[in-house]
Amino acid sequence: MTTRTSWSIAAIAFSLLVIEPAQAQGAAQSCSALAATRDLTVLSAGLIEAQGNTPAYCYVRGLISPSTHYHVQLPLPENWNGRFLQWGDGGKDGDLDFADHRLAEGYAVANSNTGHDSATEPGSQFGFNNRQSEIDFGYRSVHLTVMAGKALAERYYSSEPTYSYFEGCSTGGRQGLMEAQRFPQDFDGIVAGAPVNYYQAMNAAGVWWLQRMFKENFAGNLAVDTDGDGSFDSVKLVELLNDRVLQQCDANDGIRDGVLNDPMSCDFEPRRDLAGLMCSADGGNDSCFTSAQLQTIEDFYSGPYDDGGTILYPGKALGSEREWINLYVPNARNRNAPTMLVGPAGDHVNFLFYENDPGIAVPDLSNPTHVPGRNAVLPEFSWLEFDINDLSRGDAALMQSIMDATDPDLSRFLKDNNGKLLLYHGWSDSLSSARATVQYFSDMVDATFAGQLSDAGDSTRLFLAPGMGHCSGGPGPNTWDKLPALVDWVENGIAPDSIIATHSTGGVVDNERPLCPYPQQAVYTGPAGGANDASNWIAENFRCR
Ligand SMILES: [Ca+2]
Ligand SMILES: [Ca+2]
Ligand SMILES: [Ca+2]
Numbered sequence: 192m193t194t195r196t197s198w199s200i201a202a203i204a205f206s207l208l209v210i211e212p213a214q215a216q217g218a219a220q221s222c223s224a225l226a227a228t229r230d231l232t233v234l235s236a237g238l239i240e241a242q243g244n245t246p247a248y249c250y251v252r253g254l255i256s257p258s259t260h261y262h263v264q265l266p267l268p269e270n271w272n273g274r275f276l277q278w279g280d281g282g283k284d285g286d287l288d289f290a291d292h293r294l295a296e297g298y299a300v301a302n303s304n305t306g307h308d309s310a311t312e313p314g315s316q317f318g319f320n321n322r323q324s325e326i327d328f329g330y331r332s333v334h335l336t337v338m339a340g341k342a343l344a345e346r347y348y349s350s351e352p353t354y355s356y357f358e359g360c361s362t363g364g365r366q367g368l369m370e371a372q373r374f375p376q377d378f379d380g381i382v383a384g385a386p387v388n389y390y391q392a393m394n395a396a397g398v399w400w401l402q403r404m405f406k407e408n409f410a411g412n413l414a415v416d417t418d419g420d421g422s423f424d425s426v427k428l429v430e431l432l433n434d435r436v437l438q439q440c441d442a443n444d445g446i447r448d449g450v451l452n453d454p455m456s457c458d459f460e461p462r463r464d465l466a467g468l469m470c471s472a473d474g475g476n477d478s479c480f481t482s483a484q485l486q487t488i489e490d491f492y493s494g495p496y497d498d499g500g501t502i503l504y505p506g507k508a509l510g511s512e513r514e515w516i517n518l519y520v521p522n523a524r525n526r527n528a529p530t531m532l533v534g535p536a537g538d539h540v541n542f543l544f545y546e547n548d549p550g551i552a553v554p555d556l557s558n559p560t561h562v563p564g565r566n567a568v569l570p571e572f573s574w575l576e577f578d579i580n581d582l583s584r585g586d587a588a589l590m591q592s593i594m595d596a597t598d599p600d601l602s603r604f605l606k607d608n609n610g611k612l613l614l615y616h617g618w619s620d621s622l623s624s625a626r627a628t629v630q631y632f633s634d635m636v637d638a639t640f641a642g643q644l645s646d647a648g649d650s651t652r653l654f655l656a657p658g659m660g661h662c663s664g665g666p667g668p669n670t671w672d673k674l675p676a677l678v679d680w681v682e683n684g685i686a687p688d689s690i691i692a693t694h695s696t697g698g699v700v701d702n703e704r705p706l707c708p709y710p711q712q713a714v715y716t717g718p719a720g721g722a723n724d725a726s727n728w729i730a731e732n733f734r735c736r
């Protein structure tokens with residue numbers, strides 16, 4: 192052990208050259224000394240050698256009872272920028288996520304497995320009759336990891352972090368809002384992307400939308416079996432739908448670029464605007480819509496509704512249609528197992544929705560003809576049996592209280608703690624809804640700032656990204672560094688008036704825009720008559736208004 196450590200130090204000193212041997216020696220000693228930190232269960236602490244763009248750092252792993260494993264990546268003291276960063280998680284998590292790029296920038300970075308191990312309990316299984324695991328995933332693991340991570344940073348550097356940040360998207364976005372709501376003193380700044388903060392409604396909605404595609408032996412599926420061999424080989428109808436929407440609304444924002452700046456202002460009614468594309472006879476054709484498919488399309492735009500007609504989660508944004516293909520549409524390419532089914536929603540209602548779990552998931556989620564086994568020791572429950580009315584009946588109330596992050600009052604974080612919250616969401620996100628985030632933001636401004644958006648803007652702003660998918664991807668500008676604008680806001684008091692995002696094809700930037708603080712939008716101000724010329728799609732040709 193001693194030999195290996197000495198060798199590591201020599202290798203680091205040699206490879207970096209900038210580290211004096213004496214400094215490296217000191218860092219190594221204080222890093223391994225973290226193993227003896229009082230009041231923390233540290234499992235290991237030691238230097239990791241530099242590799243590629245990742246500099247050498249002090250790596251600590253720890254355990255928070257009963258089952259939250261966490262790690263902290265601590266830059267060597269001379270490389271530390273004085274900041275702590277909690278790195279957000281994705282999906283159902285269950286592993287330790289590294290943020291080497293932030294470490295390389297000098298951040299001390301922490302992350303946990305949120306209380307479970309996805310290798311042994313994949314998907315939502317960790318929640319099977321396990322309230323503690325659900326609480327850990329809901330909010331406890333992140334907060335205690337922040338506490339442990341800050342304590343380790345303070346001990347390693349002999350000074351506490353100057354500033355603390357949270358950065359995350361999706362589940363990470365939910366975690367960011369959860370922290371702002373429950374633990375307002377953990378961070379100076381939080382960047383929360385595409386939050387899944389209406390967690391139970393969003394997952395119930397995901398199941399409901401999948402049911403539109405799978406029910407009645409795929410009658411409403413938007414993929415088509417064109418040759419009758421039983422495999423849904425064509426997704427042309429989804430593309431046709433998207434083309435029709437763009438035809439109608441793309442130019443409303445002044446630019447034909449395949450992106451709707453404001454999907455909410457697009458006037459598209461499937462029953463009216465697809466009337467000329469309806470099939471005369473049902474089935475087997477990928478150039479016309481059946482009545483069952485038209486119903487699916489209406490249901491995707493409307494959002495799930497209960498028997499009383501109440502909408503329980505916002506519908507899909509116009510323009511997002513192509514994003515549905517991999518997420519929701521059973522077809523040959525995904526072997527009838529779209530991402531929403533095998534990912535977030537397929538076993539969610541088995542393990543994370545009800546106070547008492549109804550049963551284990553069926554062996555093949557993508558087989559709608561499987562009859563769930565009722566009499567096994569562990570009875571089966573199929574997502575196809577899920578009843579959306581259970582959500583409006585309040586059957587998810589307990590799990591909402593653990594996992595939803597919808598408290599609109601952020602006074603403690605934004606006012607008492609002087610925190611900054613930067614939210615962003617892609618309009619073409621078809622997993623979580625930008626409209627849901629607009630709703631939360633609006634509720635939050637009402638509850639925290641008496642409805643005064645101008646007051647709210649001093650500490651929180653929402654940036655909607657036209658045409659951006661779930662945290663990334665999509666036809667619109669979808670790429671930017673999420674953290675610098677927040678840091679500048681927190682440390683220099685410079686609130687972001689716009690954020691420049693790019694879209695690339697084949698590694699080449701082909702669309703660049705400023706994202707604007709809601710409710711502003713980017714308006715073209717470039718050379719007259721040149722709005723549809725892609726060479727003019729650069730940030731300086733747009734203004735936020
Ligand atoms: Ca993790
Ligand atoms: Ca459970
Ligand atoms: Ca076929």
Ligand SMILES: [Ca+2]
Pocket residue numbers: 440441442443444445446447448449450451452
């Ligand atoms: Ca457009």
